[in-house]
Structures are given as structure tokens and as C-alpha cells.
Amino acid sequence: MSVEFFENIISILKTIQVRDVIDILAIALLIFGVLRLFRETRAIQLLKGILLMLLVYFIASIANLVMLSSLLRIFFEASVVIIAIIFQPEIRKALEQMGRNNTWRRYFSAFTKAKPGEELENSVKKAIVDAADTSVLFSRSRTGALIVFERETMLSDIAATGTVLNAETSVALFGNVFFNKAPLHDGASIIRNGKLYSAGCILPLTDNPNVDINLGTRHRAALGMSEQSDAVVLVVSEETGVVSLAVGGNLERDLTREALIKKLNMYLLGQFDNAEKSKLFKRGRNKQ
Secondary structure, X not given: OHHHHHHHHHHHHHOOOHHHXXXXXXXXXXXXXXXXXXXXXXXXXXXXXXXXXXXXXXXXXXXXOHHHHHHHHHHHHOHHHHHHHHOHHHHHHHHHHHHOOHHHHHHHHHHHOOOOOXXXXXXXXXXXXXXXXXXXXXXXXXXXXXXXXXXXXXXXXHHOOXXXXXXXXXXXXXXXXXXXXXXXXXXXXXXXXXXXXXXXXXXXXXXXXXXXXOOOHHHHHHHHHHHHOOOEEEEEOOOOOOEEEEEOOEEEOOOOHHHHHHHHHHHHOHHHHHHHHHHXXXXXXXXX
């Protein structure tokens, strides 16, 4: 009987083609990606519950429990809509990560974003210096601030929660916006293309359970914004005056003015450096 069993396996393996192997690998990678996305989140508990219901449905079908199996069958027929509703935050996060992937961005940047110019680069540099100078003053005066530097991910929905200004940045303007009696001081300011695009904006809070319990709402909002987009968020603590930077769900703290400018240049002006390298590469090929 064992010989017949192995012969059946060999006969099945002979029917497998290259496309079948690719299909299996693609499904395996998809399952691995889903499990990796749900790991260490509350969604993993929901996923376990759905797997338990699948097990119950399998047992009910074998035991011929008509009513229970019929009820579960109806549930699983609508599972696509149910899963989309339950796992909406995780699905959105996965799609945003795919959209922010450098490989995809390299191919679609020509269609999704205009090529950066010298004027735009100078505006971004000025905004960086203004924000750094403002953070030094706010750190001394214990004035809280939350400044979001927009990158590839457009934050128009977040900007709509505040007041659109679209003004040139300056230390004086930041001081007026975040003055503790000003109507816009409690929200965040969004920098788009080197300009103060919107102020008084409401940011999403992080849902990471491992965040330091000593962090306040302003820092949690900075982390939440950096988790849900590729934005770089500058935070000045109202209690301690510590200057921090949130990027990709991570918080870099105790930054000096020089360190802050260096990091902002790295995060925000890297796109201009890449564009310049691409131009030089094309010129080199044309000369050959």
C-alpha cells in the first residue's frame, strides 16, 4: 500500500508545470505577507476567530449538522465584505506601504509628480531652516508645536480639517500659528512644497500599544501621522521643550538645531538628489 501511495505522489508531481510552481509561490508569499501585516496587532485575534469558525464549519459539514453548516455558509459567502470592513485599517496600511515602495515610485514618478525644480528645492530648504529656528525658540519658551512635512503621500484630507493658508514660511508666522492663545495652536501645520499649506489640522493618533506611556497626545499624533503616511513630523514638547522627529512610526528625540536640519535635508531633499543623479546619468548615456 505504501508503494502505491508513493506512486500516486510521483504521478501527481509529474503533472506539475512551471506555472503551477509560480502560482503556489505567489499564494505562499501572499499568505506570508498577510500574516506579517497582522502580527502584533489586534487584527491577529480577529484572524484567529475567523480560522476557528472555519474549523467549526468543517466539523459541522462532516457531522452533517445542517442548520449550523448552513448558517456558517451564509456567513462565509459574505466574508469578502465582512473582511474588508473588519480589516480596513490593515488593508489600508498595506496598500499605502505598497504605494510608498521605492520600486513602484521609480516607475510611476514621471506620471504622478512633477519634476522638482530649483525654485521648489530652495523653498523646501527655507522651510527646513525656518522650522529648525522656530523649534529652538519654542524649546526655550516651552511652546508646543506640531509641523508635518508632506512628501510623496498627499495629505489633502488632513489639510481639510484645518485652515488653508498656503503662505511662505517664516519664524514669525510659525510663532503666530502656535502662540498658545491663537485659535490654530492646538492643531498641526502642514508644509507642502516648502510652504505652510494648512494650520490647525487634526492628525490621527497612533494605535501602537508599545508606545511609551509618558508620551502625550502631540507625540502620539506625530507617530500616527508618520505611520499612516510617509510624512516627516516635527514635534516640540510643551512640557519639556524636547525637539523630536517622527518618521515611519519611529520617534527620534533630543535633536539639536544642526541635527534637525541635517535629518530634514536627508528626508526631504533626497528626492532632489535622486532627480539630479538621474539627469547626470541620462547626460552620460547621451554622450556615449
